[in-house]
Amino acid sequence: MRFSRMLLPTLKESPADAEVMSQRLMVRAGMIKKVAAGIYEILPLGLRVLRKVENIVRQEMDRAGAAEVSLPVVIPSELWKESGRWDKYGPELLRVRDRHNREFCIGPTHEEVITDMVRGSVRSYRQLPLNLYQIQTKFRDEIRPRFGLMRGREFVMKDAYSFHADERCAEAEYKNMLEAYTRIFQRCGLEFRAVEAESGAIGGSFSHEFMVLTDTGEDEVAACGSCEYAANVERAEVRPPVDKEPSLSEKSINPIESVSTPGKKTVEQVSAFLGVEPAALIKTLIYDTDKGPVAALVRGDLELNEMKLARVFDVSDVALADEETVSDVTGAPSGFAGPVGLKIPIYADYSLLGMCGAVTGGNEADTHIRNVLPGRDFEATYCDLAFARTGDGCPRCEGTLTLRRGIEVGHVFKLGTKYSESMGATILDANGKERPMIMGCYGIGIGRTAAAAIEQNHDEAGIIWPPGLAPFAVEVLVIKVKDETSMSAAEGIYNELTEAGVETLFDERNVRAGIKFKDADLIGIPVRITIGERNLAEGLVEVKVRATGEENKVKVEDTVTEVQRLLKELGG
RNA sequence: CGGGGCGUGGCGCAGUCUGGUAGCGCACCUGCUUUGGGAGCAGGGGGCCGGAGGUUCGAAUCCUCUCGCCCCGACCA
Numbered sequence: 001m002r003f004s005r006m007l008l009p010t011l012k013e014s015p016a017d018a019e020v021m022s023q024r025l026m027v028r029a030g031m032i033k034k035v036a037a038g039i040y041e042i043l044p045l046g047l048r049v050l051r052k053v054e055n056i057v058r059q060e061m062d063r064a065g066a067a068e069v070s071l072p073v074v075i076p077s078e079l080w081k082e083s084g085r086w087d088k089y090g091p092e093l094l095r096v097r098d099r100h101n102r103e104f105c106i107g108p109t110h111e112e113v114i115t116d117m118v119r120g121s122v123r124s125y126r127q128l129p130l131n132l133y134q135i136q137t138k139f140r141d142e143i144r145p146r147f148g149l150m151r152g153r154e155f156v157m158k159d160a161y162s163f164h165a166d167e168r169c170a171e172a173e174y175k176n177m178l179e180a181y182t183r184i185f186q187r188c189g190l191e192f193r194a195v196e197a198e199s200g201a202i203g204g205s206f207s208h209e210f211m212v213l214t215d216t217g218e219d220e221v222a223a224c225g226s227c228e229y230a231a232n233v234e235r236a237e238v239r240p241p242v243d244k245e246p247s248l249s250e251k252s253i254n255p256i257e258s259v260s261t262p263g264k265k266t267v268e269q270v271s272a273f274l275g276v277e278p279a280a281l282i283k284t285l286i287y288d289t290d291k292g293p294v295a296a297l298v299r300g301d302l303e304l305n306e307m308k309l310a311r312v313f314d315v316s317d318v319a320l321a322d323e324e325t326v327s328d329v330t331g332a333p334s335g336f337a338g339p340v341g342l343k344i345p346i347y348a349d350y351s352l353l354g355m356c357g358a359v360t361g362g363n364e365a366d367t368h369i370r371n372v373l374p375g376r377d378f379e380a381t382y383c384d385l386a387f388a389r390t391g392d393g394c395p396r397c398e399g400t401l402t403l404r405r406g407i408e409v410g411h412v413f414k415l416g417t418k419y420s421e422s423m424g425a426t427i428l429d430a431n432g433k434e435r436p437m438i439m440g441c442y443g444i445g446i447g448r449t450a451a452a453a454i455e456q457n458h459d460e461a462g463i464i465w466p467p468g469l470a471p472f473a474v475e476v477l478v479i480k481v482k483d484e485t486s487m488s489a490a491e492g493i494y495n496e497l498t499e500a501g502v503e504t505l506f507d508e509r510n511v512r513a514g515i516k517f518k519d520a521d522l523i524g525i526p527v528r529i530t531i532g533e534r535n536l537a538e539g540l541v542e543v544k545v546r547a548t549g550e551e552n553k554v555k556v557e558d559t560v561t562e563v564q565r566l567l568k569e570l571g572g
Numbered sequence: 573c574g575g576g577g578c579g580u581g582g583c584g585c586a587g588u589c590u591g592g593u594a595g596c597g598c599a600c601c602u603g604c605u606u607u608g609g610g611a612g613c614a615g616g617g618g619g620c621c622g623g624a625g626g627u628u629c630g631a632a633u634c635c636u637c638u639c640g641c642c643c644c645g646a647c648c649a
Binding site for chain 1: 573578582583584585597598599606607608609610611640641642643646647648649
């Protein structure tokens with residue numbers, strides 16, 4: 001491809017609204033251009049990269065036994081009403097009407113459509129399993145799109161759906177997809193972890209997020225340094241402490257006493273006022289549940305994870321109780337709740353085990369109490385309630401967890417029968433009994449993967465593409481276009497490379513060398529061949545590796561073989 | 573949805589407070605010089621100042637409404 005024939009508007013300055021590096025570099029490298037919040041035009045260079053990701057995904061999905069389909073972007077509301085999601089999905093679902101005033105939505109995901117496709121034509125367990133995927137543009141009307149392609153409203157996604165006659169088969173496919181995803185992201189040249197997103201109650205986990213580890217990710221991941229355990233911080237479990245022997249100080253601790261703490265409600269205020277560490281406080285939160293109000297306790301320096309609390313009660317959601325409920329159950333305004341003397345069920349985080357002489361609310365306005373000893377002064381059910389932190393114990397081994405940021409680029413999820421049941425996608429099993437198909441779904445954000453690759457692979461000068469995703473393998477750069485010798489040598493090398501099947505960008509623009517060098521670094525093509533008069537006089541050209549800066553002079557006639565050797569070495 | 577900020581040429585911005593015929597840098601066009609890391613000089617083209625209404629002799633500037641964009645938070649998975 002000739003540079004001059006390609007729309008490749010590089011920018012010297014960064015766009016004002018770009019928050020993260022990948023977005024800045026994609027805009028500056030002329031890959032994307034924003035047209036509206038979360039909606040982008042993809043320019044030729046950008047598309048080439050997206051196609052690289054797509055093709056890797058396609059190859060690995062095919063290799064894993066999945067078949068590609070194409071599903072509609074515009075989906076009739078009936079399908080979504082069947083599954084019940086038309087009412088549940090909320091404003092993120094973009095709804096439109098056609099000229100006959102019929103309702104449709106722009107597909108944000110395609111469980112309904114794929115289920116509809118399969119339910120008509122699959123009637124027997126003999127026709128299963130199936131795994132169908134598509135690579136397609138989707139739309140989610142995100143509240144706050146940001147970070148360029150990382151969190152757009154319109155975005156390209158690979159989504160796959162599998163159908164099975166029994167659980168074992170569904171689980172096998174789940175593993176199959178985990179392996180396929182691992183291959184995909186390896187080929188993309190990314191540092192990533194498959195992270196448990198949700199643990200099944202009975203062994204194993206059936207939701208994994210593939211997280212690319214970077215400093216700018218939107219999600220926080222707790223990963224064990226010693227084993228494979230990794231989980232979204234919102235779900236990450238913490239190893240329960242071994243039972244603590246009561247220490248001497250515990251035995252000899254003084255009885256509780258009240259202290260006046262006028263207007264001191266928050267942990268910071270109370271710890272500052274009393275001159276104790278936040279970790280010496282017990283935070284008491286009153287929550288509303290189906291079973292009435294409960295108290296949840298965590299150590300003062302930790303944060304309660306509502307999801308963990310919800311899981312204790314096996315509900316999808318818990319909410320902090322309102323002011324009225326708090327004063328009803330504690331007899332005090334919020335900010336002064338404490339476990340001592342409470343009549344409602346008390347759930348305490350493991351972090352309370354071994355605490356002694358703690359400070360808690362006094363269940364009385366402007367009052368706290370100290371010398372509180374769990375077990376002596378109140379009883380509680382102990383469980384894992386706090387957000388995991390760096391240094392916490394791994395739940396699976398003796399190692400410790402470290403928190404890192406990550407970008408979710410893929411998600412593998414066992415769906416079960418939610419859609420097949422509501423939409424009547426059933427088969428007859430070997431006994432002639434009708435049962436819903438068991439489904440799984442598997443997504444990969446294409447644009448997000450490309451963005452994540454940039455987050456992980458760039459320097460001050462620009463992008464450094466992993467060979468697998470590079471828009472071109474090689475860039476041929478002529479210093480002086482007007483010099484006929486240079487130009488004909490460059491043309492020769494360019495043609496040879498192209499004929500050898502090496503994707504080559506030929507920068508034959510009639511601009512100063514400096515501009516071309518800067519653009520080459522910015523665009524980040526792995527290998528650059530520079531053709532200048534001086535070297536050419538000795539029959540040489542320069543071959544430079546973008547990632548390492550390593551540079552070699554090569555004989556003109558050896559260029560193509562040398563480049564091919566280099567590319568092989570780089571893993572392209 | 574709450575709070576804050578910004579809309580001025582393709583991009584980045586000044587001008588707005590204190591109304592008086594729209595400016596700078598980059599990019600673009602022409603010429604000359606230059607030519608291995610975003611050149612210099614000279615000349616030039618391009619802007620319904622986001623939109624509507626109002627105040628005024630006169631509005632980018634003041635007032636009202638509106639649309640869009642960005643940031644923080646809440647929401648969402």
